[in-house]
Amino acid sequence: MEEAHEPAWWQTKVVYQIYPRSFADSNADGIGDLQGIRSRLGHLQWLGIEVLWLSPVFRSPMADFGYDVSDYCDIDPVFGTLADMDALIADCHSRGMRLMLDWVPNHTSDQHPWFVESRSSRDNARADWYVWRDEPANNWLASFPQGESAWEHDDVRDQWYLRCFLREQPDLNWDNRDVEAAMHDTLRFWLDRGVDGFRMDVIHLIGKHLDEDDPERAVARGVGHVPFNDVPETHDRIRRIRAVLDSYPGQRACVGEVYLLDEAKMAAYYGDGDELNLSFNFGFLWAAWDATTLRGKITSTLDHLRPRGAWPTWVLSNHDVPRHRQRYGGSEDVARMAAVMLLTLPGTPFVYQGEDLGLIDAVVPPERVVDPGGRDGCRAPIPWNDDPGHGWPHAPWLPFVADAGVSNVGTLDQQPDSILHLYRELLHLRRDHAALQSGQFTMIERTDDVIAYTRTPTDPADTRAYTIALNLGEGAAVVAELAGGRVLTSTIAGDLTAPADEIVPPHAAVVVLHA
Numbered sequence: 001m002e003e004a005h006e007p008a009w010w011q012t013k014v015v016y017q018i019y020p021r022s023f024a025d026s027n028a029d030g031i032g033d034l035q036g037i038r039s040r041l042g043h044l045q046w047l048g049i050e051v052l053w054l055s056p057v058f059r060s061p062m063a064d065f066g067y068d069v070s071d072y073c074d075i076d077p078v079f080g081t082l083a084d085m086d087a088l089i090a091d092c093h094s095r096g097m098r099l100m101l102d103w104v105p106n107h108t109s110d111q112h113p114w115f116v117e118s119r120s121s122r123d124n125a126r127a128d129w130y131v132w133r134d135e136p137a138n139n140w141l142a143s144f145p146q147g148e149s150a151w152e153h154d155d156v157r158d159q160w161y162l163r164c165f166l167r168e169q170p171d172l173n174w175d176n177r178d179v180e181a182a183m184h185d186t187l188r189f190w191l192d193r194g195v196d197g198f199r200m201d202v203i204h205l206i207g208k209h210l211d212e213d214d215p216e217r218a219v220a221r222g223v224g225h226v227p228f229n230d231v232p233e234t235h236d237r238i239r240r241i242r243a244v245l246d247s248y249p250g251q252r253a254c255v256g257e258v259y260l261l262d263e264a265k266m267a268a269y270y271g272d273g274d275e276l277n278l279s280f281n282f283g284f285l286w287a288a289w290d291a292t293t294l295r296g297k298i299t300s301t302l303d304h305l306r307p308r309g310a311w312p313t314w315v316l317s318n319h320d321v322p323r324h325r326q327r328y329g330g331s332e333d334v335a336r337m338a339a340v341m342l343l344t345l346p347g348t349p350f351v352y353q354g355e356d357l358g359l360i361d362a363v364v365p366p367e368r369v370v371d372p373g374g375r376d377g378c379r380a381p382i383p384w385n386d387d388p389g390h391g392w393p394h395a396p397w398l399p400f401v402a403d404a405g406v407s408n409v410g411t412l413d414q415q416p417d418s419i420l421h422l423y424r425e426l427l428h429l430r431r432d433h434a435a436l437q438s439g440q441f442t443m444i445e446r447t448d449d450v451i452a453y454t455r456t457p458t459d460p461a462d463t464r465a466y467t468i469a470l471n472l473g474e475g476a477a478v479v480a481e482l483a484g485g486r487v488l489t490s491t492i493a494g495d496l497t498a499p500a501d502e503i504v505p506p507h508a509a510v511v512v513l514h515a
């Protein structure tokens with residue numbers, strides 16, 4: 001008989017994305033920092049979070065708020081010091097938590113010493129570390145500002161360099177094996193310090209065929225030339241990145257930002273178990289809040305991943321897109337149902353800071369917009385309490401959400417039926433019931449406004465089964481499979497020990513156990 005493998009931590013645990021600037025400020029400069037994160041680990045543990053991913057905290061001129069790195073092996077002073085990071089890693093590990101950093105391999109800052117040298121002449125030692133051409137090699141568009149060419153002229157070299165994002169973010173030349181080796185070294189720097197893994201920024205862009213024009217000259221959802229930038233060399237490079245991670249003990253892992261909305265293409269980035277451990281699945285994120293659409297996305301994701309033995313991810317919000325509560329129309333009922341779905345689907349869920357407070361985006365007046373991509377609203381600071389400063393010792397860099405007086409950690413913690421407590425319930429439920437982490441998944445076939453599925457233990461001797469049902473419709477729905485079970489958690493206020501009812505009210509979701 002084949003030996004059953006225990007699933008890895010990156011398969012069973014929920015990842016919580018921290019956007020450090022907006023999380024917690026320890027030194028009263030209005031910008032969140034590493035000591036601030038350390039001071040809130042107790043809260044995250046109370047919530048049931050076991051893995052953190054921090055958006056970039058490396059040295060950066062902050063043209064793209066950290067996604068423009070000028071030193072991959074140091075912490076930006078605004079966030080703290082290397083010693084602070086070492087302390088954060090140690091704190092996480094002593095609490096049994098894992099820590100993932102955000103690695104930005106496609107481009108650096110134009111202030112990175114590599115680019116400063118590269119642009120200084122046509123024949124310096126790093127002349128070929130970026131993508132230089134005498135003429136723009138193709139018609140590609142940059143993501144920011146939208147509509148600009150991805151080719152930027154440089155007066156000193158009198159040549160053009162590629163920048164798929166801001167002009168301050170020149171693309172590295174991954175065709176050059178010295179670049180690849182140097183970037184591997186930046187991974188080793190952090191792996192040696194004990195980080196558990198990385199989120200890898202636009203990883204599908206590290207291979208490029210410059211001779212191919214973009215047929216649609218597309219800037220899709222803020223990422224230029226998404227539809228076609230998907231070439232074989234990228235997969236070789238990802239395999240070599242994976243080999244670096246696998247050369248370390250302790251299950252180091254990576255989740256790639258593969259911004260290809262096609263599930264078949266996205267799935268290819270798992271390789272034969274030798275590329276990304278996990279890949280974001282943005283087709284699901286961008287699907288409308290509609291039962292047929294979501295059922296279809298879930299099924300097609302699994303149809304593409306299962307044959308490869310690849311492990312899905314589920315993400316609804318992050319620092320780049322309007323928050324899902326907002327995208328889905330704003331109601332708290334919907335935010336609660338989405339939480340039930342996110343945390344019970346088969347795969348690794350990613351929770352973005354503040355979705356556990358049911359936040360929608362902040363309204364950022366034009367004079368306070370600071371992001372070149374206009375993504376400020378979803379990056380609003382976390383309100384920690386109902387004081388006027390919401391737990392921030394200095395006015396933060398962005399405005400709070402409009403209802404921060406109510407949607408804040410302190411207030412919601414006092415309300416046992418708040419959305420914060422629902423997230424906590426669901427996170428604990430997942431932790432305590434292995435079938436919700438790694439059990440089988442079966443979609444219950446329906447054609448109405450209900451999304452319903454079962455999760456069952458992998459161990460055939462375990463006869464427990466879980467049924468999850470979400471009613472997205474306007475009327476009550478009958479879900480026969482719920483009968484005979486016991487409600488474990490629900491978005492319907494009331495007695496959670498009650499026997500399950502087959503009737504799911506509109507805009508409600510339940511998790512039921514059949515034991």
Ligand code: NOJ
Binds near residue numbers: 104257
């Ligand atoms: C994706 C990141 O999530 C986004 O914030 C950033 O602007 C681009 N990649 C460029 O690094």
